[in-house]
Amino acid sequence: MSRTLRTIITTLVIIAIFAFLLRNLILNWAKIPFDKLQFNIPLIILSFGMLILHFFCYSKSWQVIMQALGVRISSSQSIWMIATTQVGKYIPGKIWYMVGRVYVGKKASMDGKILAISMVLETCLLIVTGSIIFFIATIITGD
Numbered sequence: 074m075s076r077t078l079r080t081i082i083t084t085l086v087i088i089a090i091f092a093f094l095l096r097n098l099i100l101n102w103a104k105i106p107f108d109k110l111q112f113n114i115p116l117i118i119l120s121f122g123m124l125i126l127h128f129f130c131y132s133k134s135w136q137v138i139m140q141a142l143g144v145r146i147s148s149s150q151s152i153w154m155i156a157t158t159q160v161g162k163y164i165p166g167k168i169w170y171m172v173g174r175v176y177v178g179k180k181a182s183m184d185g186k187i188l189a190i191s192m193v194l195e196t197c198l199l200i201v202t203g204s205i206i207f208f209i210a211t212i213i214t215g216d
Contacts, residue, residue: 090160131155134198138191144183154178 161170
């Protein structure tokens with residue numbers, strides 16, 4: 074495939090992603106109860122801080138998984154690959170971030186099979202850590 078065609082296809086996919094997200098925002102805008110919204114600025118700042126911490130931990134854990142599978146990647150490469158492919162989670166089908174990660178990884182000369190295995194391990198790690206957090210929260214709250 075020529076480089077120009079790849080660029081056109083990539084651009085169209087990105088436009089389609091944002092068009093889908095914008096369409097959902099427009100369709101659901103009237104359902105937002107603006108009169109009932111209240112913002113706690115310190116909690117918003119804390120949540121963004123936690124989001125950033127989660128993102129860096131997530132990127133680092135994927136980097137460690139890749140290293141365990143024999144592929145050395147830098148922290149910046151891991152952060153870039155995670156950041157560029159996470160948008161695919163919001164497209165219907167729930168597999169597009171995986172497809173995107175394999176595509177971006179292959180462009181960086183990584184083996185597609187190793188990338189797929191790393192994402193299966195990543196998903197297992199998310200399930201285990203989510204379960205641990207669930208049980209801890211259940212114990213703390215008593216519900």
